[in-house]
Amino acid sequence: MERKRLAQTSPAASAAKDKIPQLCFSHDGSGEKNTAKRIAVLFGGCSPEYHVSLQSAYAVISHMNTQKYIPILIGITRQGEWYLFCGDREEILSDTWHHPDFCVPVAVSPSRLEHALLCCRDDEIGRIPIDAAFPVLHGKNGEDGTVQGIFELAGIPIIGCGVLSSALCMDKDRAHSLVKAAGITVPRSCALKKSTDAQTALSSAEGIGYPLFVKPAKAGSSFGITKVSDHSALPDAVKLAFAYDDTVILEENIDGFEVGCAVMGNDALTVGEVDEIELAGGFLDHKEKYSLKTSAIHVPARISLEKREQIRLTAQRIYRILDCRGFARVDMFLSASGEIVFNEVNTIPGFTAHSRFPDMLKAVGIPFEQMVETVIEQALKA
Numbered sequence: 001m002e003r004k005r006l007a008q009t010s011p012a013a014s015a016a017k018d019k020i021p022q023l024c025f026s027h028d029g030s031g032e033k034n035t036a037k038r039i040a041v042l043f044g045g046c047s048p049e050y051h052v053s054l055q056s057a058y059a060v061i062s063h064m065n066t067q068k069y070i071p072i073l074i075g076i077t078r079q080g081e082w083y084l085f086c087g088d089r090e091e092i093l094s095d096t097w098h099h100p101d102f103c104v105p106v107a108v109s110p111s112r113l114e115h116a117l118l119c120c121r122d123d124e125i126g127r128i129p130i131d132a133a134f135p136v137l138h139g140k141n142g143e144d145g146t147v148q149g150i151f152e153l154a155g156i157p158i159i160g161c162g163v164l165s166s167a168l169c170m171d172k173d174r175a176h177s178l179v180k181a182a183g184i185t186v187p188r189s190c191a192l193k194k195s196t197d198a199q200t201a202l203s204s205a206e207g208i209g210y211p212l213f214v215k216p217a218k219a220g221s222s223f224g225i226t227k228v229s230d231h232s233a234l235p236d237a238v239k240l241a242f243a244y245d246d247t248v249i250l251e252e253n254i255d256g257f258e259v260g261c262a263v264m265g266n267d268a269l270t271v272g273e274v275d276e277i278e279l280a281g282g283f284l285d286h287k288e289k290y291s292l293k294t295s296a297i298h299v300p301a302r303i304s305l306e307k308r309e310q311i312r313l314t315a316q317r318i319y320r321i322l323d324c325r326g327f328a329r330v331d332m333f334l335s336a337s338g339e340i341v342f343n344e345v346n347t348i349p350g351f352t353a354h355s356r357f358p359d360m361l362k363a364v365g366i367p368f369e370q371m372v373e374t375v376i377e378q379a380l381k382a
């Protein structure tokens, strides 16, 4: 039914594609007069977190002030193809956006003089000028500095973290090393490579002690993570983690609970409320993260004001140590003994209507629309 609907070129679909010439420079290069800033919003992505990105991008687009900003939508398929998407944003949410009626291939011009997207327009290359790029992509090939590199090369402002911080924060092992070197507690851990033999992995695990966490060094949304309670489950957990990355970390289990803090800004920072994840058992695995069936998120965290302040200060320090810009969500544990232990930084945290990052900012009086405007303006000013 759905396929049939999409297979026919509906009037809505033709109208969608008719928008393309309006977005492009006219042939004489004069362009249109609208002073609203053109923001390329990237969604989807060649990542296991493709689906979450669709929801995050939908929320970002829905909360953009269209008097000030023209969202120019770039959909990236699971296979990594880039398209200018001209259809209705509901097609993003329902994952029906990727259809020839709504899409034309697009690329970023590497020229620092152009600040433009290149798209196929009839038999010519059309140029769509953009003022900034907002990658709303999660995980590999989107949150890890690769996409940021394309825009940095082209001299186009990026809304959010740049190449270095994106790459560092995506790599849990290297992020831990830097944060630890600055004197902040991190869980004890060791990194395994594919060439590490099973016996070495087992003795490293013994050194850390069970239960422990086995994680891909570079992944997200809890993909490939297992909490291992004894040595018999270690080989399968390591194998699963290696399916997501070529480095795997064995990490000490931190008794206590996870807390997070939203941070926005470049020089002066705006810090959200601290939240707390209450688990019924186990850990925040992929299913639980997006269903919250047995766990709950509390904003603010149910801890003393003094402890929340300490967590907010630690989050800001970590943000700076890892060279973050724009925005990021800093996740930590509050251990059973009251110690703040670094977990990870999400440089493009979930932005869905139920996500933690916008909720933490809402709790300090910053609604979603204002958050989107703030991060865009910061990037345009930088």
Ligand SMILES: Nc1ncnc2c1ncn2[C@@H]1O[C@H](COP(=O)(O)OP(=O)(O)O)[C@@H](O)[C@H]1O
Pocket: 187, 213, 215, 219, 220, 221, 222, 223, 225, 251, 252, 253, 254, 255, 258, 283, 284, 285, 331, 343, 344
């Ligand atoms: N060292 C740890 N101690 C206790 N729980 C952990 C630890 N590491 C991860 N977890 C649990 O696993 C979840 C996912 O791990 P995390 O490192 O945050 O990966 P991701 O990038 O996939 O979110 C966390 O939200 C937490 O519930």
Ligand SMILES: [Mg+2]
Pocket: 221, 331, 344
């Ligand atoms: Mg996490």
